[in-house]
Amino acid sequence: MTFFSRLAARTAALTGLLAPGAACAIPIASPGTEGLPVLAANAGAIVATYQGSSANYNNDLYLFTDDGVDDNDVFMFSNRSTPAGHIVNLGRFVPGRELMFRLHVNTTGRDFFSGGASRNPDRHAHARVQQDWTPGSALVSFEDLRGGPYQFNDLSFSLSNAATTVPTIPVPVPVPAPASLGLIGIGIAGLLAARRRGAA
16 A cells, blocks of 8 residues: 555545534534623514534533423423424513523533523533624524533524613604694794894
């Protein structure tokens, strides 16, 4: 076997080893978005779409209900059985309300939460939230390892009508009613007439 044929064989073997990982490429929320909250942006329905996972561990994702009973959390996706593109309608929420998500790592039995680092056992943010990943949707990416490395490639999903900041509602400027405008006009006419009399 020549040097070049050995090189070709090794390249083919390495390509075979790397191909599965390359095929599992998933979108990951941008760095710097760790620990941001997921908020309802408006009164419309929030729809979650599974984007995929490149995790070695077996993970399930839930919408956290905060009632103290894990069984009541709303199951969304499993990184072992949910196909990419699967959609879950989470319903409607008051604009500005935080939605908290719980990643349950079946392999280790640990739970990690979206939002602030203090919610997690290692005091580290385990979810990134990228607002406007595509127009009108946010991307959420989870990390399933306690203590890192924090690559946030273990489960990603997108959300419609979600934001990381409380939506600002413009304050309406009052417009005078037509009757009020008429009264203002009469008052101005009266002032002008009084001024003319004073000048005469």
